[in-house]
Amino acid sequence: MAESIERTGGNMGRQLWDFKSSAFCGVGLAFVCLLPTGCSRYDHVRDADEQAYRLVGEKSCDPRWDQPDFSVDLDPRSRYFDPYDHISPPMPEDDPASHKYMHIVDDKKQWKYWDQFGFRPGLENPGWECDLPEYVEVNEEGKILLDLKTAVRLAYIHKPDFQEQLETVYLSALDVSTERFRF
Structure with missing residues (x-):
């Protein structure tokens, strides 16, 4: 037992x-x-966008300054439009003199993820000039026929000052969201 x-x-x-x-x-x-x-970077950016756009929509109920399609995203026709991923963008080309230091410095090899997102050929939107005839009048010589309405349209699309104002409103909305969160 x-x-x-x-x-x-x-x-x-x-x-x-x-x-x-x-x-x-x-x-x-x-x-x-x-x-x-x-949470990834993409999640944080998406959440920030949702909060800022919701707050701007909340406060733009007066028809004098209503922005029904408010967005800080650049118009794809803009010469400043960046077609690459904004969260993990490719690097712009470096100048040749300093680029040699990106491979070896003091007998130390470069960081293995240095070119992980690739390289971009330039900073300007490559196709912006080709898109001009789609939204402005162009004569047979290829020159833009400019009047007040066309000048304002071009300024909204290409001038960085207008984009900067939109981004200021966006950042202010994020500040308001942060202050609300604190309470």
């Missing part, structure tokens, strides 16, 4: 140990699986 109790006690201890180790492995596996699902 003593043998059967010892045998049962031994099995019970082993079963308890197996249960604990299985539970520990299960929790560890769940942690490892959920670890990469944290």
Whole structure:
């Protein structure tokens, strides 16, 4: 009889140990699986955009300054439009003199992720001039026929001052959102 109790006690201890180790492995596996699902840069940008656009929409109810399609995104026709990803953009080309230091400095090799997002050929939107005839009148010589309405349209699309004002409103909305969060 003593043998059967010892045998049962031994099995019970082993079963308890197996249960604990299985539970520990299960929790560890769940942690490892959920670890990469944290917030990314894209999530933070999306959340900030939602908050700022909601606040601007809340406060632009007067028809004198109503902006139904308010956005800080540049018009794709603009010469300043950036067709690349804004969160992880490719790097602009470096000048040749300093670029040599990007490969080896003091016998240390470059960071292995240096060109992870690629390189961009230039900073200006490459197709902005080709798109001009779509929204302004152009004569047979290819010159723009400019009147007041066309000049204002071109300024809205290409002038950085207007874009800067939109971005100021956006950043002010983010400040308001932050202050609301503090309370």
